[in-house]
Amino acid sequence: MDGTCLYGLRLGLAVGAGIALQLALVARTKHTRPVWTTTATTTALFLGLGGLLEFGSRQPTPETRSLVTGTLALAAVAAVTWFVVRLRTGRPAPATLLIAVTALLIGREGLEGALYFWSAARAATGVSASAQPLLGLALGLAIALLAVWGLYAGVRRAGPERTARWTAAALGVIAAGMLVQGVSALQDAGAPGATGSAAQPAYDLTATVPPDSWYGTALNGLVHFLPDPTVLQVTVWFLYAVPALLFALAPIGFGRSVGGAGAKEKTTDG
Template structure:
């Protein structure tokens, strides 16, 4: 029973955390430089993509469980590795997009995040359903799987609420940093899947470290670490190298004061639009800068008129001095 619960928790936690953090990021309309912008329907597209991936995974899981076809372990591992790399790249693009994520990108992120674990989890769920429908079976495993998925959803919702309540000055660092940390684990896991399935073969496949039972996925702490950060007891050298080479530069770029955002300071464009509207409603003679510019214009005109009067007076005085003693 505990194994079924932890399997559901591991399968759903990664997707729940990424979806919760992405929804908060898109809801605040954050760009790469932390400038608030428009979400452009990104939140709706995110959940739409996630729902589409969940339905597709359930359909394929039903087909492979009750149909004549089945997915081999090698094919499932390769598919998971490819989807992991694609999901990590899509999440990274969302974080570093200057003006937030539009519908297409957000929808792709939601689809890939759920599709990564969706098929494996769906196969496990349908197997539990088959066991529950069997006369000698029990509904216990199915209930424990669903309980694990429910706990993962609650943890993702908690992460969403936590980052949404952060002040603007800290939101970019915490939300963007958390997204990149989880994405680094997804990318490293994808590389490990491609190693195990054969495309990357024995490339730096030696074990980098042996954590033993400290993070065993058969217990709650290990299941949480593997589900949230993809920490395994026996990571390979290539897996650790990819994780570090991705995460360190990504965090430096995301948290740097300059970043990849717009060069225009935050609020300058908004102020320009506000000034333009104010100038249009102020009537003729008043520019975008308001009454001060109008006063300046009148002052400038007065100065020009005064200068002309002074020059005319000087010419008349010169004429009297040359031709008229008076």
């Protein structure tokens, strides 16, 4: 795969995995409209904003782009966390929460993705026109869509109790990756960064999982996996992921009973 295809794959997985898990849960109660409507609206909003910036007289600085990405990533972590808490405590997720989770999952990649799309579109219509970047991006997104659909179908086939528990765990891992993404982006935007030992690489797996390979790209899109993270990034990941997984996989219910299928199905009631 070339770079544009890999970018499309990463973008599609980063946005689609969380939404697919959310849809698999709310599909049991037929409350999918807020998710689909928000997906279409937020995508159109960022494409419009990206078009204005790409073809306008001024473009956002790298620091501004990092600030937007980092802020929206941290907001997405908060929304996903609240969604998981409601899921595991047996309380319905209101439509406003479904809208917030969907919008923020798209938003954290929205500005960069929109700018990349319009840059590829401009390359396809310029003086030295080449449709390759646009076609590569479309191919990567299509592959990601197939993978996300498989994830959705697999979750739907599981029983209600297993679905709620393991979906909560998967969302916890995804949120941990988003937290690392948010912290790293805010540091790139100028926020106080780690120094000393915290800024040193915790390990280096680039030879085993090259970041420009399809599987390295897929892991980055799904859980923001970095083959050479810093000590700070690893610390942030574990501080969130460990409690989130313990909470998600706890064998006992919280709040209302979560032992029966009926209770599970009500957890995603909009």
